[in-house]
Amino acid sequence: GAGVSQSPSNKVTEKGKDVELRCDPISGHTALYWYRQSLGQGLEFLIYFQGNSAPDKSGLPSDRFSAERTGGSVSTLTIQRTQQEDSAVYLCASSSDRGADTQYFGPGTRLTVL
Amino acid sequence: QQPVQSPQAVILREGEDAVINCSSSKALYSVHWYRQKHGEAPVFLMILLKGGEQKGHEKISASFNEKKQQSSLYLTxxxxxxxxxxxxxxxxxxxxxxxxxxxxxxxxxxxxx
Structure with a gap:
């Protein structure tokens, strides 16, 4: 596609449920990032993929968070046993071959945990 | 490792100038600037590489002082x-x-x- 897409755009879930958030990067972009943005806050780095491997998982807040990327393209961020503090906008970005080239952001998934 | 931005907020009247600063405690290879409008995703503005290179984008320009490990964004x-x-x-x-x-x-x- 022309840009980074994310789905769903909004997700409301109950505390304790698992959720999966999907990111489709720009075709050909090998680097993919997940960020979390709480209301009025900055961009909190979660995880970075180069191809299918994740050289930096340092931002994942707990072991309830995991992410994978298959085929060097689509990525899924999974949050298990969601908590209310997980409520935020989850942004995905992709960039071309070098890790810190221009990042193109998707529209985000707004997650609300009741 | 997170850079520090200042000020946290600024209010201007149309036509006025502003400077936004970004400082790091670590040596930098590059600095990137993004703008995010309310309810939207961040959008890329510019990249500055080490060497004090200055770039411009419309009436928005930026500088990168490698030695001081800081960058400034200028909106005129x-x-x-x-x-x-x-x-x-x-x-x-x-x-x-x-x-x-x-x-x-x-x-x-x-x-x-």
Missing amino acids: ASQLSYSGTYFCGTELLIIQGAQKLVFGQGTRLTINP
Whole structure:
């Protein structure tokens, strides 16, 4: 596609449920990032993929968070046993071959945990 | 490793100038600037590489002082469309080569008519 897409755009879930958030990067972009943005806050780095491997998982807040990327393209961020503090906008970005080239952001998934 | 942005917020009247600063405690390879409007995703503005290179984008320009490990974003004759939150992203200078960006907490810019 022309840009980074994310789905769903909004997700409301109950505390304790698992959720999966999907990111489709720009075709050909090998680097993919997940960020979390709480209301009025900055961009909190979660995880970075180069191809299918994740050289930096340092931002994942707990072991309830995991992410994978298959085929060097689509990525899924999974949050298990969601908590209310997980409520935020989850942004995905992709960039071309070098890790810190221009990042193109998707529209985000707004997650609300009741 | 997170860069520090200042000020946290600024309110201007249309036509006024603003400067947003971004400082790092680590040696930098590059600095990236993004703008995020309310309810939208961040949008890329510019990249500055080490060497004090200055770049411009419309009436928005930036400088990068490698020695001081800081960058400044200059907005001149601000327009209403400049309103939003500005983020700097820093890329650390490490032996293995450049890697991820780490973003600051953002500077909220409000332009009033």
